[in-house]
Amino acid sequence: MDMDWKRNSQLLMIIFGIIGIMPLFFGSTNFIMHILIMCLIWSVVASCWDLIMGFAGIFSFGQVAFFVIGSYASAIISAKFSVPPIFAVILAGFVAGFLGVLVGLPCLKLKGAYIALVTFAVHMILEPVLKGDIGRAIGTGGSRGILTIAPMNILGYTFNSSDPVPYFYLMFFLAVASSFIILAVIKSHWGDAFLALKDSEQFATCLGVSAFKYKLIVFALTSFITGMIGGFYAHYVGMLSTRMLGIDLFVTLMVILVIGGVGKFPGAIVGSFITIALNEMLSPLGSYRPIILGAMVIVLVLLLPDGIVGLIQKIMPKKKSGKSLIA
Template identity: 35%
Template sequence: MTRPIGTPGRASWKEEAVGMVLGFAVLALLPFLFNDAYSRHVLIMVFIYAVVASNWDLSLGYGGVFNFGHLALFGIGVYAYGLLTKLMGLDPWLALVASGILATAAAILVTIPILRLKGIYIILVTFGFAQLVMQVILSQSDYTGGTQGMVRIPGLYWFDHNMVRDGKFAYFFLALGLLAASTVFLRVFVRSRIGAGIVALRDNEEYAIARGISLVRQRMITLAASAFFTGMAGAFYAAYQRNASIDVFGMSLATIILSMVLLGGTSTIYGAIIASFVLTVFAELMADFGAWRPIITALLIIVVMLAYPTGLAGLIRAGWAATAGRLRRTAPAARPAETT
């Protein structure tokens, strides 16, 4: 099968699907290799961060929209799940989906004032939106717990299986399933005609508009598409941790997730997922370094970005290309057919 002109090295749908299935099959084996609950907890957090980071890459990397309110969508998912299950008594599984829908509605709402803005103005508006959501939650302390947060939030269930005392086995596969569903959606989205239109607006806005692509419609679709699984990740986080804290709106978490997007390489989706593994696991390994841990992590990010501006995804592509080239050079040349 020949590749389309202008997309050298781009995997076909079949190749990408096979690679995705193999990748998630390997991840599904991890809880059998790591029997302790703490290691599984770290992996669950990796999956949650990977969902949020890869969806941020959709609006930031592919859409070129620096949506600094993306973590507010995660926080909305966290508190929506807590309020729907604890105060309204909604079934946790329904609340999980409803949280994603509410985050999508919030994304559409914040899109309205930034439809025709550019650059720093988008950052200011979306940052202000995140602060507004946080202040609303703080002001409704009778329902949200204010600065104390919400505790004893109902968790997810699976028939009669005790998901609290199984060594985090069930939550691991639920988190992995959420990441798999999010990744499939994102990859199908960016390879669709809508995804091509979003990239066209990012690369040459004037030319794309002249060709009939609507800036308003595409920007709204981009932010809405990046919000649903982000909100569901927030809901899953609340169900898993059994609490909701105002810290989810803090700059600390935003910095971590943004570092994952940039370190992994924007406009890749897979890069953000890989970086989520690297940074989360690396931070756990550096736990004994105390205050030096964020400094060492920052140095790692700087070194990788200086060596490979396209991030870990670029590093992996370069390594794969070098390996493939070496194999081609060492492969024996085909012998010409003998003539009689």
């Protein structure tokens, strides 16, 4: 919260500038390009989680659920209604955003751990719903999942997993747009309202800040973006299963936030590239990987409570200004 809009924007441009030229060096190596695409995907999902938890102070554990909802929604909309994948991805964002509002409504009168319990319950309920009769009726494929999903297609050009560079730049565009939207929200009066409600909801309400309005806004916005990225993921990987709702992804996203710094945007973007690369290095360890990542969360919380970006902000000289700064 020591960096103003200009410095945050410059930092984002530097980060994305470096990321954007990586295909020049690794474009012929599909494995590395796949890792870079996954880094971009999880950077947006983690940034949305950081917005709702780190800035708005709402301890929501439903981010993975909205990602999965968006994934399945895009795949089903594309297959059942013959909607082009690029439009199915956008519609999936609206589906996830609508469900995000529905989940947010009962959370309006709750605080802290109770919101975490409600949103985590959504996460837990989603798997049996997708596997059960309701899921099979709408086209989730039940316990088998969806095995064939149409690849992305834009203006007659069909993306191919054997050439991941076009997928990379499409995801790169989505990541840049999502990140600057999140930054704009943080720096707007919405961001001020989120922080006011986080610090003291009762005092903020006395000043005229509507907890009802802003909590629904943050639930809807983060769910929409997360669902849209989930839709992209579905068309990129070409298949879906409820294994995404396992502990691995949840722990990975938590490690991303801890490494980058909770409430230290764009820490989630930095954390995603470090975490995903580390996750790939630990893949030979199989089932021990989530255990090691979980242990890392504990160690990092103790050693770097504000994450890497928080550490950088402490080292960098603070800009003296009388203006209230958000990030």
